[in-house]
Structures are given as C-alpha cells and as structure tokens.
Amino acid sequence: MSTTSTLSRRKKMMAWTGLVMLMAIFLLPMTGYISTGFVTAAEEQVREQQTNPRSDYWRLVRNNTEGYSAVTGLEANELIQGSGQVWRQLRNGPIATYGSWLIGFTLAVLAVFYMWHGNIKMTHPRTGQTIERWTLNERRMHWLTAGLFVILGITGLSLFYGRLVLIPIFGHNGFSAYAEIAKWTHNILGPAFMVALLSMIVTWFKSNLLNKVDMEWFKAFGGMIGDKHPSAEKLNGGEKMWYWALATMGVALCLTGLVLDFPNFDQEREIIQVSHLIHVVTALILIAFAFGHIYIGTIGTEGALEGMVTGHVDTAWAEQHHDLWAKSVIKKESDSH
Amino acid sequence: MARMKFLCDEERCIECNACVTACKNEHEVPWGVNRRRVVTMDDGLPGEKSISVACMHCTDAPCQAVCPVDCFYTTDDGVVLHDKDLCIGCGYCLYACPFGAPQYPQEGAFGARGKMDKCTFCAGGPEEDHSHEELEKYGRNRLAEGKLPLCAEMCSTKSLLAGDGDMVSDIFRNRVIRREGVANTWGWNTAYKD
Ligand code: SF4
Ligand code: SF4
Numbered sequence: 225m226s227t228t229s230t231l232s233r234r235k236k237m238m239a240w241t242g243l244v245m246l247m248a249i250f251l252l253p254m255t256g257y258i259s260t261g262f263v264t265a266a267e268e269q270v271r272e273q274q275t276n277p278r279s280d281y282w283r284l285v286r287n288n289t290e291g292y293s294a295v296t297g298l299e300a301n302e303l304i305q306g307s308g309q310v311w312r313q314l315r316n317g318p319i320a321t322y323g324s325w326l327i328g329f330t331l332a333v334l335a336v337f338y339m340w341h342g343n344i345k346m347t348h349p350r351t352g353q354t355i356e357r358w359t360l361n362e363r364r365m366h367w368l369t370a371g372l373f374v375i376l377g378i379t380g381l382s383l384f385y386g387r388l389v390l391i392p393i394f395g396h397n398g399f400s401a402y403a404e405i406a407k408w409t410h411n412i413l414g415p416a417f418m419v420a421l422l423s424m425i426v427t428w429f430k431s432n433l434l435n436k437v438d439m440e441w442f443k444a445f446g447g448m449i450g451d452k453h454p455s456a457e458k459l460n461g462g463e464k465m466w467y468w469a470l471a472t473m474g475v476a477l478c479l480t481g482l483v484l485d486f487p488n489f490d491q492e493r494e495i496i497q498v499s500h501l502i503h504v505v506t507a508l509i510l511i512a513f514a515f516g517h518i519y520i521g522t523i524g525t526e527g528a529l530e531g532m533v534t535g536h537v538d539t540a541w542a543e544q545h546h547d548l549w550a551k552s553v554i555k556k557e558s559d560s561h
Numbered sequence: 562m563a564r565m566k567f568l569c570d571e572e573r574c575i576e577c578n579a580c581v582t583a584c585k586n587e588h589e590v591p592w593g594v595n596r597r598r599v600v601t602m603d604d605g606l607p608g609e610k611s612i613s614v615a616c617m618h619c620t621d622a623p624c625q626a627v628c629p630v631d632c633f634y635t636t637d638d639g640v641v642l643h644d645k646d647l648c649i650g651c652g653y654c655l656y657a658c659p660f661g662a663p664q665y666p667q668e669g670a671f672g673a674r675g676k677m678d679k680c681t682f683c684a685g686g687p688e689e690d691h692s693h694e695e696l697e698k699y700g701r702n703r704l705a706e707g708k709l710p711l712c713a714e715m716c717s718t719k720s721l722l723a724g725d726g727d728m729v730s731d732i733f734r735n736r737v738i739r740r741e742g743v744a745n746t747w748g749w750n751t752a753y754k755d
Binding site for chain 2 (some may be wrong): 277278281282284285286289291292293294295297299300301302303304305306308309311312315316383384386387391396397399400403404407411485486487488489493496497500
C-alpha cells in the first residue's frame with residue numbers, strides 16, 4: 225500500500241518538474257523584455273524607420289537620387305544610375321538575339337513558301353477591263369511611306385547590328401563614316417515618316433475595320449493553304465492585319481522615335497532607355513511584317529503590284545482576290561451607265 | 562601592370578570644386594562640357610556629404626559595350642579611352658554609363674549631339690602622344706609625361722585619389738584605420754571587377 229502511494233507521489237513530482245522545466249524553457253528567454261518592456265505596434269513602426277544613416281546615404285548615391293551640384297547639366301546632380309546596365313543587357317542580349325532570329329526566320333519561311341507555291345498565278349485570263357483600286361494620292365502616300373520605311377529600316381538596322389556585321393566588312397573607319405550619315409538620315413527622315421504614316425492611317429481607317437468576312441478569311445489562311453480562295457472586300461484580312469500592326473506598333477515606334485530624336489527637351493536617361501527598347505522591338509517586328517507584305521505584293525502574287533503602281537487592276541484579278549469589292553465596284557459602274 | 566583607379570574619400574571632400582576647375586582648365590574642355598563634377602547629397606542637412614565624380618574607367622565598361630561604332634578601347638593601364646574620329650555622337654554611351662560621364666557639345670538644332678567627350682584619366686587619346694591633334698581633341702596627356710591626373714593632384718584635402726588601384730587602396734586603408742571608420746570605396750563595386 226505504502227509502496228504504491230510513494231510511487232504515485234513520485235510520478236506526480238516528475239510531472240510537475242517536467243511542467244516547470246517546460247515553462248522555464250519558454251519563459252526564461254523572455255526575461256529580456258524586463259529591461260526593454262513590451263513594445264507597442266506604434267513603437268515598433270518608429271523603430272523600423274530608423275535605419276542606419278550611413279547605409280541610407282549610400283542608398284541615395286546608388287539610386288539615382290538628385291543631390292546638388294555646382295556643375296549644371298542634365299542629371300549632373302546624380303551619382304549612380306543603375307538602369308543603364310539593364311538597358312545595355314536587354315539591348316545587347318535578348319533583343320539583339322531574338323531580333324535576328326525573327327528576321328532570319330521570316331525570310332526563311334518566305335523562301336520556303338516561294339519554293340513550294342511559287343508565284344501565285346491568276347486563275348482566269350485577263351479580261352482587259354480594269355477598275356481603279358488606288359487613287360493617285362493614295363499611291364503617292366503609299367510609296368512615300370514605303371520608301372522612308374526602307375531607308376529608316378536599313379539605317380536603323382545598321383546602327384543596331386552594324387558593329388557585329390558591317391565593321392568586319394568595312395573596317396572601323398569605313399563603317400563610322402557610313403554610320404554618321406546613317407544617324408543623320410535616320411534622325412531627319414524619322415519625323416517625315418511619322419507624318420506619312422499618320423496620313424495613311426487616317427485615310428485607310430474605314431476600309432480596315434475588321435468584320436465577319438475577315439474572320440472567314442483568317443480561317444481559310446487567306447487561301448494560302450488549300451485551293452479555295454476566301455472572300456475579301458477591298459482589303460483582305462492579311463492587309464488589315466498589316467494596317468493594324470502599323471496603326472499600333474508603328475505609332476509606338478514613331479512616338480518613341482521622337483523621344484530619342486530631340487534631346488533638347490531634356491528628357492532623362494530612364495525615359496530614353498525605355499523608349500529606345502520599345503523603338504527597337506517594334507521596329508524589328510514591323511520589319512519582319514514588311515518582308516511578308518513586300519513578298520506578297522511583288523513576287524508572291526501575279527498582278528498585285530500593278531494596283532499600287534498604275535492604280536488600276538484587271539477585273540479578273542479583282543474577282544479572284546477581292547471578290548466582294550470587285551462586285552460592288554462593277555455594280556456601281558454599271559448602275560451609273 | 563598598374564590598374565588606374567579613382568577614389569573619392571567622402572569624409573574629406575569639402576565641395577571646393579577645385580578638381581572640376583583644374584580639369585576644365587588643363588584640357589580646355591569645350592563650352593557646356595564638364596568632365597568632372599562634385600555632387601552633394603543631403604545638401605544643408607546633418608550628414609551632408611560630397612563626392613567628386615568623373616568617368617571611373619570601368620572594367621567591362623558599359624559605354625564600350627553599347628557603342629555602335631566600337632570606338633572605345635582600354636589601355637594597358639586600365640584607362641577607358643575613345644576615338645573621336647569614329648564617334649558619331651549617338652548618345653548610347655551616356656545612356657549606359659552608371660556615372661553619367663559622357664558629355665556632348667551641342668551641334669546643330671534640336672540639341673543634336675556632337676562628338677562625345679569624357680574624362681581621359683589625363684591620358685589623351687589614340688593620336689600620337691603630345692601631338693597637337695591629341696591636345697585639341699582629348700586634352701593634355703599627363704600620364705605620358707609620368708604625371709597623374711590633375712584633379713587629384715589639385716585636391717585641397719587629398720580626398721580625390723587617382724593612380725594605381727593597389728596604392729590608392731593602401732592610402733585609403735591607412736586613413737580609415739587611423740580614423741577608426743568604415744571603409745567606403747565609393748563606386749568601386751559598380752566600376753571595377755579587378
Ligand atoms: S564611367 Fe561611364 S564612361 Fe567611364 S568607363 Fe565607366 S561606363 Fe564608360
Ligand atoms: S556617342 Fe560616340 S562614343 Fe558614345 S556610343 Fe555613340 S558613337 Fe560611341
């Protein structure tokens with residue numbers, strides 16, 4: 225009897241000791257608060273704001289912060305700007321690499337397509353009758369924009385890839401002489417291109433609104449795959465895509481170009497860096513698009529170039545490629561007779 | 562081989578702008594261009610500090626990496642120089658430079674940039690040493706005369722140090738030990754990898 229009671233007492237003692245030890249483990253480390261006291265949330269916040277003044281200072285130095293400088297000049301009062309390195313890495317790295325892939329890939333696809341399909345001939349013999357497709361003004365506008373686009377594209381690509389591609393061919397002196405001319409040409413013709421592009425966007429806005437006919441056209445891949453030629457109005461789905469690419473990316477290209485072209489407005493380096501990246505990316509995409517547009521308009525399709533050169537197309541061509549438009553024009557003409 | 566570096570001791574700089582003036586005078590830098598400048602942070606507040614900055618002559622220089630005509634070169638002394646005959650004044654080096662070192666004389670309307678100008682570590686340019694062309698385009702070549710950059714030599718408090726990186730570090734380390742401070746090799750993490 226007595227043995228069992230001592231045993232249970234010992235068990236109880238052990239349980240209590242264990243509990244006390246456990247409490248001590250949790251509570252002892254908290255004795256630190258005896259000296260500091262428990263902080264309120266507000267006090268905690270104040271403490272967080274008090275950072276090391278020395279590291280604060282170096283943070284200012286690194287973060288493009290404006291100080292004071294007796295030397296006047298744009299951003300002369302800043303010590304280190306970090307975004308330049310980001311700009312360098314994006315420009316020289318992914319953009320240069322993927323840009324060259326994009327252009328190379330586009331050219332390769334067009335070459336393969338040409339070998340496969342060749343020049344897409346007219347399916348019916350020419351009727352000898354023509355209808356007007358582009359007015360003189362529209363053609364002038366188109367060729368002005370196109371000419372400027374080509375010049376700006378070549379000079380721009382030279383500044384972007386010239387160091388890699390052209391310096392090994394022409395040497396440093398030869399390339400530099402050309403690059404100087406390229407820079408000036410690009411800077412002066414840029415704004416002219418913008419005016420030409422904007423006038424084109426405004427003039428052709430209505431005929432480029434997308435509708436159901438275009439959806440069908442896209443579904444049939446514009447007749448490129450398969451035998452049937454899908455219906456199209458004056459402008460087919462592909463032409464409209466090209467229009468909207470120019471109306472969006474082309475406009476971004478022009479606006480960022482202005483930021484780069486006129487340093488006299490004292491824009492800071494960061495906005496210039498961002499503008500430059502947008503400028504290069506949109507330019508590369510539009511150049512790839514332009515290759516496709518030029519291909520289809522020249523060696524890709526019989527009779528397509530005539531429209532933009534003479535302004536008139538044969539009714540057989542019109543009915544093959546732009547059936548809905550051809551019908552409406554012919555109907556209008558016969559109505560007026 | 563020496564590896565030239567600049568160091569500005571921010572505990573010593575008193576923003577007297579002597580380095581700026583010395584540089585401008587020595588190299589007869591064009592109007593509107595300053596190769597060196599002093600920047601004061603927290604101006605007029607407790608803890609205000611000034612730093613003199615010019616081209617730091619970076620290892621793996623960002624300016625060099627983006628120049629479309631590839632006109633930069635690094636000398637055996639680690640000095641980053643450029644060829645003004647090749648430069649087309651595109652501005653890319655200024656966009657990339659962490660220290661805002663490249664400067665441009667304005668040429669023509671709309672702020673069009675002329676040929677880039679920047680600190681040469683008083684080492685001239687690609688022209689023949691001490692030639693008239695070198696003086697005209699890049700300023701004096703003090704390194705070829707066996708002298709160090711004038712800005713540092715003129716510094717009234719010897720805050721600005723210029724010369725072989727190891728010697729600059731030694732001088733600075735000694736100073737820091739004496740004043741029981743923390744070493745701050747300003748800009749070195751950004752500029753140098755060697
Ligand atoms: S400080 Fe600027 S200009 Fe000088 S080497 Fe570095 S990136 Fe080039
Ligand atoms: S401004 Fe001159 S040195 Fe600077 S990146 Fe352009 S071409 Fe090169």
